[in-house]
Amino acid sequence: MTRSIDSAPIYFIGGGNMASSLIGGLIKGGHAASLITVVDPGTEPRERLRAEFEVNTVERLDGTAPTGAVVIAVKPHIVESACATLAPELGDDCVVVSVAAGTRSTDIDRWLGGDRHVVRCMPNTPALYGEGASVLFANDSVSPEQRNLAEFILAAGGKTWWVDSEPQLDAVTALSGSGPAYGFLLIEAMADAGRTLGLDAELAEQLAVQTLLGAATMATHDPRSPATLREGVTSKGGTTAAALNAFESAGFRNLVATAMTAARDRAQELAEPTGDTP
Numbered sequence: 001m002t003r004s005i006d007s008a009p010i011y012f013i014g015g016g017n018m019a020s021s022l023i024g025g026l027i028k029g030g031h032a033a034s035l036i037t038v039v040d041p042g043t044e045p046r047e048r049l050r051a052e053f054e055v056n057t058v059e060r061l062d063g064t065a066p067t068g069a070v071v072i073a074v075k076p077h078i079v080e081s082a083c084a085t086l087a088p089e090l091g092d093d094c095v096v097v098s099v100a101a102g103t104r105s106t107d108i109d110r111w112l113g114g115d116r117h118v119v120r121c122m123p124n125t126p127a128l129y130g131e132g133a134s135v136l137f138a139n140d141s142v143s144p145e146q147r148n149l150a151e152f153i154l155a156a157g158g159k160t161w162w163v164d165s166e167p168q169l170d171a172v173t174a175l176s177g178s179g180p181a182y183g184f185l186l187i188e189a190m191a192d193a194g195r196t197l198g199l200d201a202e203l204a205e206q207l208a209v210q211t212l213l214g215a216a217t218m219a220t221h222d223p224r225s226p227a228t229l230r231e232g233v234t235s236k237g238g239t240t241a242a243a244l245n246a247f248e249s250a251g252f253r254n255l256v257a258t259a260m261t262a263a264r265d266r267a268q269e270l271a272e273p274t275g276d277t278p
């Protein structure tokens with residue numbers, strides 16, 4: 001692929017939540033709307049995306065051979081049929097970027113007819129607000145230019161990282177993929193406990209949300225490690241030390257490790273039905 005990222009056509013197969021957030025980020029970042037095409041059989045998503053971003057929308061590809069990048073943004077159980085529809089239309093130098101959870105690059109490549117340039121990503125839900133964490137894996141056929149284009153697209157939803165072994169995406173799923181739910185659970189638990197301690201329910205929830213946002217912001221901007229930041233806000237014999245001692249003696253770290261191992265194991269099982277181990 002010789003064209004620059006700025007002039008790369010980007011096709012989205014599926015115009016739902018994830019596609020909308022990436023398109024919003026791309027447009028905000030200055031990518032021309034005329035270079036973006038959304039393929040979705042639904043009238044509502046096509047009209048919404050056309051009205052909001054002035055991108056091209058089509059019901060089906062109908063003989064258009066996509067170049068640049070195609071982002072597969074349909075639900076995981078639709079990916080195989082979407083690939084089968086895409087396969088005969090796909091340009092040879094097009095990179096296919098899948099954001100579908102738990103769908104292996106080897107399966108996507110096979111469903112597309114083989115020898116395709118495939119990047120598989122594990123984004124997470126905060127991408128809907130530009131605060132996502134996406135991890136990408138490229139198969140051996142992906143060129144450095146195609147990697148840059150895939151990264152450019154996912155960066156529209158937040159921060160990006162690469163792994164060079166696909167099974168690592170199962171661990172990523174257990175950390176950042178499912179991780180927003182762990183954050184929500186901690187918010188719920190802190191808010192419930194605050195209510196039990198006598199706070200108004202709404203105040204308790206708002207304090208829990210703002211406190212975790214503040215902690216994440218500090219961990220983002222302060223070069224010190226999270227452990228050092230924690231020590232910095234923990235006075236010997238104080239209130240935070242009392243709470244942290246209670247967390248540690250109840251096995252909090254082991255509990256997190258057990259939960260994430262369960263998520264990793266489930267991610268492996270879900271990717272298994274084809275029996276095609278990457």
Ligand SMILES: NC(=O)c1ccc[n+]([C@@H]2O[C@H](COP(=O)([O-])OP(=O)(O)OC[C@H]3O[C@@H](n4cnc5c(N)ncnc54)[C@H](OP(=O)(O)O)[C@@H]3O)[C@@H](O)[C@H]2O)c1
Binds near residue numbers: 039
């Ligand atoms: N949302 C997230 O935060 C998030 C996070 C991580 C990963 N992901 C991954 O992103 C992918 C998309 O998720 P989403 O939440 O954006 O789903 P979504 O909102 O349901 O969007 C999917 C869109 O694709 C359309 N569609 C169905 N079949 C199609 C086909 N054959 N060709 C083209 N379009 C078709 C759907 O139409 P109908 O509604 O009419 O079926 C819908 O408009 C999933 O694989 C998911 O695993 C999402």
